[in-house]
Amino acid sequence: MSDRNSENTGLSRKEWPLYEVFVRSRNGLSHKHVGSVHAPDPEMALINARDAYTRRGEGVSIWVVPSAAIVASDPADKESFFEPLAEKIYRHPTFYEIPEEVKNI
């Protein structure tokens, strides 16, 4: 397998890119991150994700996203990003009674 061909097809083992998998478990809920799969291209990523993550009837819809496309927060920013929120309890929805009939909150 020449380098030129591998670049063209992405089929060489070490070049299979990673995809993040999101599954909607049922209508009305949002897609939730469940893990990741390797695949040569987006269509195969969808097929691999179906086999790896929805074998037991977990989903009604799958998204796959190239892991490289994810922009992640820097762990070093943890203090400035998240800690100030812990003190602003008035922003937390803990002052409401949630009626029993309301599911999925």
Added chain:
Amino acid sequence: MNATAPVSTSAPVVSGPDRDALVQYLIRLGDDALILSHRLAEWCAKAPELEEDLALTNIALDLVGQTRSFYTYAGELEGKGRTEDDIAFLREERDYRNVLLVEQPNEDFAHAMARQFLFDAMSLPFFEALSNSKDPTVAGIAQKAVKEVRYHLRHAAEWVIRLGDGTEESHRRMQAAIDELWPYTGELFAMDDIDRRMVALGIGVDLESLREPWSRTVDEVLSEATLTRPADGWMQSGGRSGRHSEYMGYILAELQYMQRAYPNMKW
């Protein structure tokens, strides 16, 4: 096979020689699925990628499910007390009636995907037609199988396309696999007395009518894969009458070992 297999939901629609033919028909459909499933299971823990390992064993398990439904119903109709396990594990090679295509060895990943693709391209229109069977149990099994096989075909076709239209080596291997397996595709559409009887009763499928949809799928995928469709030459046959290729004995030795060495063993 430890879970409860689906049982028939209604009385059989046939009796006498028709019933015997239906039992044979069900067993050969189960045999196709069982032997193909065994070939796929041979990839377990050895597939080229973890993701493919899961995919191949998933497909193998779907096929085991189809096998169980066919064998269980065959055993019920036959009325001799044979269970799905008896039919799966305790017959001689000559009693297995699968097409020769499904017993062909894995060789490489290209062969496995080519075999799967050539079979599924027939299997999908077959089960679509069988969904209209006058036997409600057969129709039920087929309706469930259609959804599974539609996915199997998609998976296999994607790989035929990717390997065919991939690197020089993957193209060469996929073309070789298609060429080598091609002589086994004729048997997929060969009608015998059992098929004709099942068609006449409105229970089975006219295999000749599947040639056209099969051919269309094969042409579409091979052309996208930049592969050449082999010319139809001499076609292998014999599986439907119990005359198998040299590989079948080895498959059964592995498949039957446990029940032969420890009769009636359960786990």
